[in-house]
Amino acid sequence: xxxxxxxxxxxxxxVALGPLDDVRRVTVPGRLLLRPAPDLARLTLRGNASxxxxxxxxxxxxxxxxxxxxxxxxxxxxxxDEWLLLAPPGTLDAGVPMADAAVVDVRHRQVGLVLxxxxxxDALAAGCPLxxxxxxxxVGMCTRTVFxxxxxxxxxxxxxxFHVEVWRSFAAYVHGLLERAMxx
Numbered sequence: 392x393x394x395x396x397x398x399x400x401x402x403x404x405x406v407a408l409g410p411l412d413d414v415r416r417v418t419v420p421g422r423l424l425l426r427p428a429p430d431l432a433r434l435t436l437r438g439n440a441s442x443x444x445x446x447x448x449x450x451x452x453x454x455x456x457x458x459x460x461x462x463x464x465x466x467x468x469x470x471x472d473e474w475l476l477l478a479p480p481g482t483l484d485a486g487v488p489m490a491d492a493a494v495v496d497v498r499h500r501q502v503g504l505v506l507x508x509x510x511x512x513d514a515l516a517a518g519c520p521l522x523x524x525x526x527x528x529x530v531g532m533c534t535r536t537v538f539x540x541x542x543x544x545x546x547x548x549x550x551x552x553f554h555v556e557v558w559r560s561f562a563a564y565v566h567g568l569l570e571r572a573m574x575x
Contacts, residue, residue, distance in 0.1 A: 432498055443494075486544050509551050
């Protein structure tokens with residue numbers, strides 16, 4: 392007979408009321424800070440970079456694995472014709488009519504975490520297979536990768552600051568792994 396999962400055997404994060412209930416600010420004084428990213432609008436864009444960029448008022452990066460920023464908005468290159476657009480809430484409209492393009496609002500699918508401090512790359516290295524040394528993964532670089540068993544989008548915003556985009560259903564898991572890595 393298969394093992395049955397009863398409420399008393401659930402992990403605390405599995406019984407949380409929402410995907411971000413366990414995501415809180417964690418500090419290792421003088422070394423690391425993990426916090427939820429500010430609330431952002433999130434769109435995935437597929438299509439022609441110049442047409443999409445013009446429609447959303449932001450130059451989309453065409454160099455692989457790079458991000459561009461302007462006026463509080465960021466565009467992260469995810470593929471040859473795919474970008475993740477991040478901006479303050481209410482400043483992006485997924486309903487912009489586009490010929491030969493796809494614009495999808497993903498703000499309900501994923502959330503952001505920010506990890507910053509001199510030990511940020513080391514904490515991420517505990518669950519991410521990428522070489523995060525600044526010469527291999529410089530400021531402005533972004534990519535899809537994994538952290539533990541969760542797919543993430545990792546963006547190096549500064550030498551010691553990373554933005555992690557993760558699906559909401561994995562947010563508590565990734566947060567927990569980062570929190571444990573910070574304690575080492």
